[in-house]
Amino acid sequence: MPDIAKRKTDIGPPHYEQFLPPIIKANYGKWKYHEIPRPGVLVHVGETGDRLYTVRAGSPRLLSVQTIRQICDLADKYCDGYLRFTSRHNIEFLLTDPAKIDLLIADLATAGFPVGGTGNALSNIVHTQGWIHCHSAATDASGIVKALMDELIGHFTSMDLPGKLRVALACCVNMCGAVHCSDIAILGIHRRPPKINHDRLPKMCELPTVVASCPTAAIRPVRKDGHETVEVAEELCMFCGNCYTVCPAMPLNDPLNDGVSIWVGGKVSNARSEPGFSKLAIPFLPNNPPRWPEVVDAVKKLVDVWAANARPYERMGEWIERIGWPRFFRLTGIEFTKQHIDDFRHAETTFRRSVHVKR
Amino acid sequence: MPDIAKRKTDIGPPHYEQFLPPIIKANYGKWKYHEIPRPGVLVHVGETGDRLYTVRAGSPRLLSVQTIRQICDLADKYCDGYLRFTSRHNIEFLLTDPAKIDLLIADLATAGFPVGGTGNALSNIVHTQGWIHCHSAATDASGIVKALMDELIGHFTSMDLPGKLRVALACCVNMCGAVHCSDIAILGIHRRPPKINHDRLPKMCELPTVVASCPTAAIRPVRKDGHETVEVAEELCMFCGNCYTVCPAMPLNDPLNDGVSIWVGGKVSNARSEPGFSKLAIPFLPNNPPRWPEVVDAVKKLVDVWAANARPYERMGEWIERIGWPRFFRLTGIEFTKQHIDDFRHAETTFRRSVHVKR
Amino acid sequence: MSDERRPTPKLDDLEKGPWPSFVREMKRAAEGSAMADQLLGVLELSYGDRVGHWKHGGVVGVRGYGAGVIGRYSDVPEQFPEVAQFHTMRVNHPAGWFYKTDALRKVCDIWEKHGSGLTNLHGATGDIILLGMKTESLEPVFAELTENGFDLGGSGSVVRTPSCCVGPARCEWACFDTLALTYDLTQHYQDEIHRPSLPYKFKIKASGCPNDCVAAIARADLSIIGTWRDAIDVDQEAVGTYAADGLDVRATVCDRCPSKCMAWDGTSLDIDNSACVRCMHCINVMPKALRPGLERGACILIGGKAPIVSGAMLSSVLVPFMKLEPPYTELKELIGKILELWGDEGKNRERVGEFIQRVGLGSFLEAIGLEPMPEMVKHPRENPYVFYEEYFEEEK
Amino acid sequence: MSDERRPTPKLDDLEKGPWPSFVREMKRAAEGSAMADQLLGVLELSYGDRVGHWKHGGVVGVRGYGAGVIGRYSDVPEQFPEVAQFHTMRVNHPAGWFYKTDALRKVCDIWEKHGSGLTNLHGATGDIILLGMKTESLEPVFAELTENGFDLGGSGSVVRTPSCCVGPARCEWACFDTLALTYDLTQHYQDEIHRPSLPYKFKIKASGCPNDCVAAIARADLSIIGTWRDAIDVDQEAVGTYAADGLDVRATVCDRCPSKCMAWDGTSLDIDNSACVRCMHCINVMPKALRPGLERGACILIGGKAPIVSGAMLSSVLVPFMKLEPPYTELKELIGKILELWGDEGKNRERVGEFIQRVGLGSFLEAIGLEPMPEMVKHPRENPYVFYEEYFEEEK
Numbered sequence A, B: 001m002p003d004i005a006k007r008k009t010d011i012g013p014p015h016y017e018q019f020l021p022p023i024i025k026a027n028y029g030k031w032k033y034h035e036i037p038r039p040g041v042l043v044h045v046g047e048t049g050d051r052l053y054t055v056r057a058g059s060p061r062l063l064s065v066q067t068i069r070q071i072c073d074l075a076d077k078y079c080d081g082y083l084r085f086t087s088r089h090n091i092e093f094l095l096t097d098p099a100k101i102d103l104l105i106a107d108l109a110t111a112g113f114p115v116g117g118t119g120n121a122l123s124n125i126v127h128t129q130g131w132i133h134c135h136s137a138a139t140d141a142s143g144i145v146k147a148l149m150d151e152l153i154g155h156f157t158s159m160d161l162p163g164k165l166r167v168a169l170a171c172c173v174n175m176c177g178a179v180h181c182s183d184i185a186i187l188g189i190h191r192r193p194p195k196i197n198h199d200r201l202p203k204m205c206e207l208p209t210v211v212a213s214c215p216t217a218a219i220r221p222v223r224k225d226g227h228e229t230v231e232v233a234e235e236l237c238m239f240c241g242n243c244y245t246v247c248p249a250m251p252l253n254d255p256l257n258d259g260v261s262i263w264v265g266g267k268v269s270n271a272r273s274e275p276g277f278s279k280l281a282i283p284f285l286p287n288n289p290p291r292w293p294e295v296v297d298a299v300k301k302l303v304d305v306w307a308a309n310a311r312p313y314e315r316m317g318e319w320i321e322r323i324g325w326p327r328f329f330r331l332t333g334i335e336f337t338k339q340h341i342d343d344f345r346h347a348e349t350t351f352r353r354s355v356h357v358k359r
Numbered sequence C, D: 001m002s003d004e005r006r007p008t009p010k011l012d013d014l015e016k017g018p019w020p021s022f023v024r025e026m027k028r029a030a031e032g033s034a035m036a037d038q039l040l041g042v043l044e045l046s047y048g049d050r051v052g053h054w055k056h057g058g059v060v061g062v063r064g065y066g067a068g069v070i071g072r073y074s075d076v077p078e079q080f081p082e083v084a085q086f087h088t089m090r091v092n093h094p095a096g097w098f099y100k101t102d103a104l105r106k107v108c109d110i111w112e113k114h115g116s117g118l119t120n121l122h123g124a125t126g127d128i129i130l131l132g133m134k135t136e137s138l139e140p141v142f143a144e145l146t147e148n149g150f151d152l153g154g155s156g157s158v159v160r161t162p163s164c165c166v167g168p169a170r171c172e173w174a175c176f177d178t179l180a181l182t183y184d185l186t187q188h189y190q191d192e193i194h195r196p197s198l199p200y201k202f203k204i205k206a207s208g209c210p211n212d213c214v215a216a217i218a219r220a221d222l223s224i225i226g227t228w229r230d231a232i233d234v235d236q237e238a239v240g241t242y243a244a245d246g247l248d249v250r251a252t253v254c255d256r257c258p259s260k261c262m263a264w265d266g267t268s269l270d271i272d273n274s275a276c277v278r279c280m281h282c283i284n285v286m287p288k289a290l291r292p293g294l295e296r297g298a299c300i301l302i303g304g305k306a307p308i309v310s311g312a313m314l315s316s317v318l319v320p321f322m323k324l325e326p327p328y329t330e331l332k333e334l335i336g337k338i339l340e341l342w343g344d345e346g347k348n349r350e351r352v353g354e355f356i357q358r359v360g361l362g363s364f365l366e367a368i369g370l371e372p373m374p375e376m377v378k379h380p381r382e383n384p385y386v387f388y389e390e391y392f393e394e395e396k
């Protein structure tokens, strides 16, 4: 197969070094400290005294080639063509001349890119594909993020929050992204057991794999209309979608029952408290495109209550831990329901096994 | 059945009120505060100014009627016949005349009863039946307790410890008593799967119950020599003894493999930290009657290291939590092994899921 | 009573030393009881071969009761015929373990006459344990006990003998009357204590405050632990006295407060009671200066148990705060609903804590008619696997 | 490219407002791409009927690779034929997500020519996502990408595209060279990234310090998180400056230290480094005054993952401290042993964290030849169910 032989394979990604600006090469591993002179701008000072200025711009993550070229134009104009993206999908322009910062920020504003996300602020909302590309999605991703950031942008462009605020969205419980460890997580959920297509199932799916895929053993093999298929004991289904992942003939998507849940108090960093998962705040809100007002209101309320009550550097979860969950529910006005009480594998480890109760 | 009709049944215990001394009746629910004038002696002061003196004496718990009468004699002599026992099986003499305290303590000394167990001290070792009465026992109870208290009695008769020290012993994993929540727990364990008596089993035990009893599904029904019996997949057995509890034909007792494990850092009170389970310190020490020197040495070492390092009111577990488990193992010289790592149901919740590591 | 006692060199060693010796107790009892004497022999044998010599108990008991007796047989009956049968009887103790000597002496007399003369004061559940008797003695002992005002406690799949801390009888911190409640419940559940009708054992323990001096949270299926709802009562002057007497109030009290809600500026102790978790620590250290608040009651917790078989559990909060006054209607109704539900739906040998784990706390609450409250959990669920019992159907 | 664009009133609403609009991006792309145009239609449809319109992906890919492409088909192909096939390609990003504009422009050119013109910069794993292409375009795009120095990332049951924080390139706290390590591992595992040979996905992420700016502990099976072993480097004068500038060092730094191992007396900051858990908080608050120690390396953790299917996990400590210098032999040997063991014994769709849970961490350690250490657990076991593989037999 001469064709294949000619192909380049397994070359891996470009070496990062070729993309580092000279100031970084010179100070690589020898940075001394940093400051945040203003929201969205970092200055890193090297041991030599060199100063690298970073301007961070918010991005919708979904970028057209046209816009990428526009960003490249700005990087060429201000940064000798060097730029990077962050782990939360923001765009970072790397400058050596502080005089250019204002000009760059003005050009970014014209192009529609806000500058911010640094320090004790809200950064970009990490999110997933949603209805734009994924077959599993119980909600859209980009739409909610846009609607929410339009409302919360003031916390992105300023540093007026007690601590970092990490919001993330995943469109199904597969939770692509660190959604499960976010200050506020927005999670698409299904609430109806898979609808089985008994015609296609036997052709498309391996029965034993399908049966084994269910963590609650809700799926049982049955014979129906002369061929082998499966049925779901609906009262055992908790809508995880694992069956659908292994078998396309068992979709969970359902306009009437799909929607959004809100989770709070997770974090990733080891700063102060240990990393931890987000916990359920609101079990269900409806899918209401294009602006999901219920979701936006709920998140805004959470941010407001936290911002008004937390101490400096106190992340959402640290604040709740300090005041106690009963007070969190009172302050936010969220109802505590049966759904909030864990009933999965390690449920008993979440029960309050002491009389240490904060009121 | 005239006989049964005549019998008194369901009368319940005697009403406690008839056993309360007058000073208690007068101050019931109206105590103001207490002090510990000396080890083993409490004084409770009522709102009226009344003073009740309690002298607490250590007991082996296993008492002959002869000794109980001897104790009654002392209570008659000093306490108008009123006495009580504590939740840790100590004897409490209730006095109103402080002048009698010394005399009582002298009489107790003559009778062989040490006075102490109050405040930040070691109290009596809560324990179980052992080889004296139980069929499940992997070790004796009274013997180890006697050997240990002979060595540790100085911490009973004084208040020289940082906090309360609660030691408990259970002779098998049924853990009769609050063994699982003790500062130091001494626990008899089996280490050999049940030896099945295939002749008696089919006659004595219900097969489905036996099979169902095993939490690790190690027990399977089989046919052997013409009758239905069970077999044990030995690599799955973790020696819990549940099968033996439901089926006498599956004993676990075994002189070569039974012995003692040591657990630390549990507590029951809500004071400061929440109640919590004891954690494995030493997986196995041999049964070495009559004085179990390996067990006594191990416990003494634990007490010594804690006493030397803890802060005031810091219970064993609180101290370990502060210094971290790595340092606990270093300070005590105990080896950390595979056995220390949980592998039961909630094992994963015990893994260190952060980089917060104390060295 | 045997004239020539067989040698017990190993046990004899345990007569030495300062702590009171159980061997001495056995030998004392042996003076009047052949059973106790042979028990010495059995134990010496165990100390030699390092294994117990008791067989699984058979079903023995007193007529009309299904509980209160633990059957026990020797596996070396030929060698020790006197203890071939060696059952224990569990006698329900008076609440708080208070006695007058005449009552105790009565028990001794009965027991000397019919049994080994050995007892445990008390068993881990709280009973007076009469240790070692023959089957034939069960009825006579029971008759004489009841004649003298004592009755049996629980064993097997029953409500077990409730027990409690000394409480208001001798403790300034009792937030409810532990003795009165325990006596009341014990009488109320006589039938359930004596006649097995439950999936497994059900233990009730009551402690007057969060110090939990009967270890209720660790050892009872239903744990009743006193607490209060208002502010800690502070006598500032008395705090000053502690400080003057050398107590480092900041280090020993404030810094050890779990919610860090106290501040001591050298003259006044400030407590943020809204953050206080009512752990008792500050009160424990300064009993003359601090006291629990005045609005007192108890926290009701459920599900504590030892490890068999799916792991140990501490009880967890069921009712964060309940006033406890006679006739304790609210509590009894709650217990009634729990026993009914678990009694009907619990599996054999499934403790109520394991039952809750199996059906889910949320569903359990629904079934007994309690509202879910955030106080019941450390935190809301972390996993997204939420059950919904109903869903919307498209219109056809 | 369609002359008359179908109306998208719902989406149009999302062009308004201050945050940059993804709808604007779609419309921009639609100017040059019929696929992007029809994607607008599909999404408007979803916004109307509140359900997605994508089917389960089939197996599509580039020759010789089993990974890097996510197949995607529309369930309304008649209505939107241009996106009937709409696969994404995952292109491995350069470590740290640094670019020069010429390289980025190249990717744009290729993508404009063959695909929808829409991308994600970046995907949640870190790849450059080329969003939406037909099957026929896979090979040409791949060929042009490799021609320009880019290669595919992972998908399916492979080692996934490793990613890392900006590290020493622009951060004063990096305890090892995150970029060098990530590049090295990515090259080392090219075969494992492109050709599925594992039970399930295996993700590697590297953060230079405990702040964990790539969320490695939450999102990677193997999480490499920088830390140090010696004392925090304190510039007392600089601490003083922070205090003088108004920072409440006691309240904001000392009181928030998780191990309460700091004291500030107004002139000097005292750190008990033996109690410090290296959380970074104090360093974060006073970057000009404090720095990580000099003996630097990383903590290696294992098992992080999202909830599917037995619940989410954070990675847990496997090696408390490892020096990380090229050629990273110790780390590669460790990863090699893990992949071999889990590769052989892991079940289909069982992440390595779930595998460890199934076989037990102790047994896992034994199998890969690591000594058990107390650093690996929060605390030793609480339940008494200890396995012993061997026992003594009586002599016959």
Ligand code: SRM
Pocket (backbone or CB within 6 Å): A034, A036, A042, A085, A086, A087, A088, A089, A090, A117, A118, A119, A120, A123, A124, A126, A163, A164, A166, A178, A181, A182, A183, A266, A267, A268, A269, A270, A271, A313, A315, D096, D164, D165, D166, D167, D170, D171, D172, D173, D211, D212, D213, D214, D215, D284, D285
């Ligand atoms: C650029 C970026 C790394 C990258 O390789 O892309 C980065 C860069 C820095 N991080 Fe970060 N962090 C970045 C994602 C993260 C993440 C991951 C995430 O958000 O998904 C975390 C963990 C978040 C969490 O815990 O949930 C993270 C937790 C931190 C923390 C700890 C904050 C805390 O109190 O918990 C610090 C310390 C601080 O800011 O005080 C920190 C500090 C920093 C510093 C100050 C480090 C330095 O000295 O240069 C950098 C500027 C931070 C700022 O924005 O103020 N960085 N940082 C990422 C920017 C994302 C963005 O666009 O907003």
Ligand code: SRM
Pocket (backbone or CB within 6 Å): B034, B036, B042, B085, B086, B087, B088, B089, B090, B117, B118, B119, B120, B123, B124, B126, B163, B164, B166, B178, B181, B182, B183, B266, B267, B268, B269, B270, B271, B313, B315, C096, C164, C165, C166, C167, C170, C171, C172, C173, C211, C212, C213, C214, C215, C284, C285
């Ligand atoms: C008599 C007794 C209650 C009874 O009804 O029998 C009792 C009585 C008192 N307890 Fe207790 N406790 C008694 C068992 C317990 C138990 C249960 C146990 O040990 O099994 C606990 C829980 C232990 C644990 O956490 O593992 C217990 C945890 C406390 C505490 C909390 C100590 C801590 O720092 O964790 C206090 C407060 C203190 O002493 O500072 C306390 C305080 C007290 C006070 C001071 C209460 C008072 O104001 O009268 C009493 C004298 C204590 C002393 O000995 O110094 N009592 N106390 C029990 C005596 C047992 C014995 O013979 O030693």
Ligand code: SRM
Pocket (backbone or CB within 6 Å): B127, B128, B129, B133, B134, B135, B136, B174, B175, B176, B177, B178, B245, C070, C072, C088, C090, C120, C122, C123, C124, C125, C126, C127, C128, C129, C153, C154, C161, C201, C203, C218, C219, C220, C304, C305, C306, C307, C308, C309, C351
């Ligand atoms: C006598 C006593 C120990 C003692 O020396 O004090 C005792 C002795 C026995 N216990 Fe117990 N338990 C005793 C208090 C406890 C306690 C403590 C308590 O009640 O506060 C516990 C832990 C709390 C709990 O209930 O979980 C306890 C947890 C067990 C268990 C494990 C139950 C579980 O769910 O984990 C068993 C096993 C069983 O039920 O099959 C058990 C079973 C037994 C049996 C009946 C043995 C058996 O497997 O059938 C023992 C009979 C010994 C004998 O020969 O006399 N015993 N048992 C205690 C009862 C005396 C009394 O009535 O006052």
Ligand code: SRM
Pocket (backbone or CB within 6 Å): A127, A128, A129, A133, A134, A135, A136, A174, A175, A176, A177, A178, A245, D070, D072, D088, D090, D120, D122, D123, D124, D125, D126, D127, D128, D129, D153, D154, D161, D201, D203, D218, D219, D220, D304, D305, D306, D307, D308, D309, D351
């Ligand atoms: C594209 C991306 C989301 C995004 O918008 O950025 C993505 C998209 C999908 N993920 Fe993911 N995952 C993506 C990062 C993640 C992450 C985050 C990460 O890698 O840091 C996670 C959580 C971490 C983890 O791996 O546990 C993640 C956890 C999952 C899971 C749950 C796995 C689990 O063990 O719990 C699934 C389900 C599965 O594997 O069957 C999944 C499956 C999927 C599939 C392939 C859908 C499926 O069931 O087959 C999605 C394809 C969407 C599409 O149509 O393109 N994806 N997925 C991310 C990959 C882009 C990239 O390569 O850079």
Ligand code: SF4
Pocket (backbone or CB within 6 Å): A128, A129, A130, A134, A135, A136, A137, A138, A170, A171, A172, A173, A174, A175, A176
């Ligand atoms: S979170 Fe679910 S729906 Fe969203 S991209 Fe991932 S797998 Fe698809």
Ligand code: SF4
Pocket (backbone or CB within 6 Å): A193, A194, A213, A214, A215, A216, A217, A218, A219, A232, A236, A237, A238, A239, A240, A241, A242, A243, A244, A252
């Ligand atoms: S969605 Fe999950 S729980 Fe429901 S049937 Fe499918 S695999 Fe089982």
Ligand code: SF4
Pocket (backbone or CB within 6 Å): B128, B129, B130, B134, B135, B136, B137, B138, B170, B171, B172, B173, B174, B175, B176
């Ligand atoms: S702990 Fe075990 S051996 Fe000891 S008395 Fe209880 S059941 Fe019997």
Ligand code: SF4
Pocket (backbone or CB within 6 Å): B193, B194, B213, B214, B215, B216, B217, B218, B219, B232, B236, B237, B238, B239, B240, B241, B242, B243, B244, B252
């Ligand atoms: S001892 Fe426990 S684990 Fe072993 S066979 Fe018996 S029931 Fe099963």
Ligand code: SF4
Pocket (backbone or CB within 6 Å): C165, C166, C167, C168, C171, C172, C173, C174, C175, C207, C208, C209, C210, C211, C212, C213, C214
């Ligand atoms: S539990 Fe509380 S009320 Fe009861 S004796 Fe102990 S300290 Fe007193």
Ligand code: SF4
Pocket (backbone or CB within 6 Å): B272, C256, C257, C258, C259, C260, C261, C262, C271, C275, C276, C277, C278, C279, C280, C281, C282, C283
């Ligand atoms: S009772 Fe406990 S939590 Fe409340 S103020 Fe006192 S020490 Fe703090």
Ligand code: SF4
Pocket (backbone or CB within 6 Å): D165, D166, D167, D168, D171, D172, D173, D174, D175, D207, D208, D209, D210, D211, D212, D213, D214
């Ligand atoms: S993880 Fe640490 S080293 Fe890496 S960018 Fe964040 S703060 Fe810097």
Ligand code: SF4
Pocket (backbone or CB within 6 Å): A272, D256, D257, D258, D259, D260, D261, D262, D271, D275, D276, D277, D278, D279, D280, D281, D282, D283
């Ligand atoms: S790094 Fe964290 S634990 Fe260590 S001294 Fe600073 S704040 Fe405390």
